[in-house]
Amino acid sequence: MTSPRRGAEGRALGAPVASSSSGRFEFQSLLSSRAPGADPTCARLRASESPVHRRGSFPLPEEARMDLNPSFLGIALRSLLAIDLWLSKKLGVCARERSAWGSVRPLMKLLEISGHGIPFLLGTLYCLSRSDSWAGREVLMNLLFALLLDLLLVALIKGLVRRRRPAHNQMDMFVTLSVDKYSFPSGHATRAALVSRFILNHLVLAIPLRVLTVLWAFLVGLSRVMLGRHNVTDVAFGFLLGYLQYSIVDYCWLSPHNAPLLFVLWSQQ
Numbered sequence: 001m002t003s004p005r006r007g008a009e010g011r012a013l014g015a016p017v018a019s020s021s022s023g024r025f026e027f028q029s030l031l032s033s034r035a036p037g038a039d040p041t042c043a044r045l046r047a048s049e050s051p052v053h054r055r056g057s058f059p060l061p062e063e064a065r066m067d068l069n070p071s072f073l074g075i076a077l078r079s080l081l082a083i084d085l086w087l088s089k090k091l092g093v094c095a096r097e098r099s100a101w102g103s104v105r106p107l108m109k110l111l112e113i114s115g116h117g118i119p120f121l122l123g124t125l126y127c128l129s130r131s132d133s134w135a136g137r138e139v140l141m142n143l144l145f146a147l148l149l150d151l152l153l154v155a156l157i158k159g160l161v162r163r164r165r166p167a168h169n170q171m172d173m174f175v176t177l178s179v180d181k182y183s184f185p186s187g188h189a190t191r192a193a194l195v196s197r198f199i200l201n202h203l204v205l206a207i208p209l210r211v212l213t214v215l216w217a218f219l220v221g222l223s224r225v226m227l228g229r230h231n232v233t234d235v236a237f238g239f240l241l242g243y244l245q246y247s248i249v250d251y252c253w254l255s256p257h258n259a260p261l262l263f264v265l266w267s268q269q
């Protein structure tokens, strides 16, 4: 009877191993990390040359074969992730007081506060309480809805993805929620993109102010990476999400026609 060759732990070499964290088969890591000096190409060769494979008594499961021949998408994603980590570390020049650009850290923290959820929520509520026109109230009510939607979606995605903040980040942020220990996506970037799109669409501004609005959003995003709070992909996805959130708000635009109760209740406050 043929018996597969056994490794140090008495496990059949080339046999699928369930990873403790994900439960996925890890052929590639088994072949490349257990054998000294191995590389993925050799690992592929060894797999096809191994007695187990040759005798055909232990067919490789489909998923394992996919691991041995990583798809183009897999390689592209892993490369993107490596570039992301490398670039984010390079750009994190204000992560500490003693970092290369540590002296501009206070300015970056000012940008951080300018994109924080609390000033926006309190500011919108204050303006709503002072607004005496229906048109103004409608815009502010939708801004409030947009800010709450943003908090909800970001918390949901952060809780699902659970990507840790970069190791060089110093966790000294002004008022955070529990999910804010995670970094994907950047809540500041989503808010900056959402609010700036909102402002550009609902406030009639002179061109220089419109440019300043976009510049502010960009700087808020950049400051997240420079402070070491986020990786570049957290911010890029944050901008995209914030942009899309505005489209949702615009699509579901609340007005006295489709949400009369909301407006009546607010006007009775």
Ligand SMILES: CC(C)=CCC/C(C)=C/CC/C(C)=C/COP(=O)(O)O
Residues within 6 Å of the ligand: 116, 117, 118, 121, 151, 173, 174, 175, 176, 177, 180, 182, 183, 185, 186, 187, 188, 189, 224, 229
């Ligand atoms: C109504 C309510 C739940 C308000 C909470 C406002 C609040 C504490 C928002 C957190 C804002 C924040 C620190 C987001 C994190 O931004 P990242 O860019 O670091 O993801």
